Amino acid sequence: MNWFTGILLFGVVVVLVVAGLGLLGARRWAKATQVIHARLEALRRPARPGVYDPRDIEGLPAPVQRHFRAVLTPGQPMVTALTLEHTGQFNMSPGGEQWKPFTSHQRVVVQRPGFLWDARIAMLPGLPVRVHDSYADGRGLLHAAVLGLFPVADLEGGGELARGELMRFFAEAAWYPTALLPSQGVQWTAVDEHSANATLTDGALALTLLFRFDDAGMVRSVLAQARGRMVGQEIKMAPWEGTWSNHQRIDGMTVPLTGEVAWLLPEGRKTYWRGTVTSLAYEWST
Template identity: 60%
Template structure:
C-alpha cells in the first residue's frame, strides 16, 4: 500500500514538473513570435479616420464604415485579444473541446500570433500557435506545449491562409479595412463587396457580405488551405460575425463562428471555431507606437 502511494506521488510530481516545463517553454516560444511581429511594425501614414476617404466606395461599404466608425476615430495600430469558446478537433466528425486564447495583432506590417490552450481532458491541454509573422504562416499544436503534433511553416499557401485569417478578423479592428490602410473595395451587389489587400508578394481577395443594418455578417474565401493529415487541401472557407457591441467608440462583433465549406461527400459545412471576445485592448496611432 505504501509503495503504491509513493508511486502515485512520484507520478503526480513528474506530471506537474512536465506541465511546468511545457508552460515555460511555450511561453518563451510565444514571446519570440510576438517579438518578431512587433519588430515588423511600420509607421502609419494616417492617424485618424476621415470620412472623405469613403468617397467612391461601393454604397454598402460606405454604409458599413459610417455605421461602425465615428468621424475622427484614431487608426488602430495593434490589438491584444482574449477569446474563449470551443474548437472542433474532429477531422471527420464533431469533437468540440473548450479553449481559451490570447492573440496579439499588428496592423502594419500585418501580423498576428494566436496562442491557444485547448482542454482535451482534465489536466491535459494542447497548446496551439496559429500565426502570420513577417510573411510566414505558422501552425504548431503541441501537447502540454512540449510534444509537437505537427509544425507547419511556409510562405506560399500556408502564409496566404494565415493572411486570410488576419483579413477576415479585421471586423474586430475596423480601421484596418479602410482604403487608407491599403484595402481596395469592389462592389458586387447591394449586400456584398470584394475586398483586396496585399502584403509583400501576397495579394488576396475576400467577399464581405453585410447584414440589413450595415454590419459585416459573413466573410468568405473561395479557396483557403485546410490541413488534412498533415497536408494542405484548398477548400472554401467562411467566418460569420455577430453580437456587435461598442468598443472604444467603434462597433465590432464579439462573437464568431468559422467553418470550412466542404463538398457533400466530405460532410458539407463544417464549423471548427466558435468563440467570444473576453477582452480586447487597442493601440492607436495617436496614443501608442507599440508594446
C-alpha cells in the same frame, strides 16, 4: 505493500510527472511566444493617415460605405495594434464532433499585417494542447504541442500556409475595422447591395475575400473561395467562412464579440471554432 497502495502510489507519481512536464512546457512555450511577439513588433509601422476621414470612403460600393459609416466615428484614430482574449470551443475531430474548451490570447499588429493566436485547448484535465497560429513577415506558422512539449503539428513558411494565415488576419479585421479602409491599402469592388470583394496585398501575397454585410452595415460573414486545410499531413484547398455577431460599441467603433469559423466541404459545413471576445484593448495612431 498491497495492490491498492501500489496503484495509489503509481497514480501520485503520474500526477507529479505530468505536473512537472506541464511546468517545463509552459516555460518553453512562453519563450517561444516572446520570440513571435518580438517579430511582430519589429515589423510594426505607423498608420498613415492617422485618423479616419469620411471623405476617404466616397466612391466605394454602397454596402461598404454603409459599413464604415455604421462602425466608425469621424476623426477616429487608426488602430495600430490590439490585444484580445477569447474563450470558446474548438472541434478537434477532422470528420466528426469533438469539441473541447479553449482560452486564448491574441496579439495583432495592423501595419505590417501580423498576429499571434496563443491558445490553450483542454483535451483532458491537466493535459492541455498549446497552439501557436501566426502570421508575421509574410510567413505563416502553426505549432501545436501537448503540454507545450510534444508536437502534434509543426508548420512554418510561405506558400499556402502564409496565404491562409493572412486570410485569417484579413477576415478578423472586423475587430480592427480601420484596417479595412482604402487609405490602409484595401481595395473594394462591388458585388451586390449587401456584399463586396476586398483585396489586401502584403509583400508578394495578394488575396481577395468576400465581405457580406447586414442591413445595419455590420460584417455578417467573410468568405474565401479557397484556403489551405490540413488533411493528415497534406494541405488541401476548400472554401472557408467566418461569421460574426453580437456587435458592440467599443472605443468609438462597433465590433463583433462572437464568431464561428467553418470549412464549406462537399459533405456540408464543418464548423471548427466558436469563440467569444472576453477582453479587447486597442493601441492607436495618435
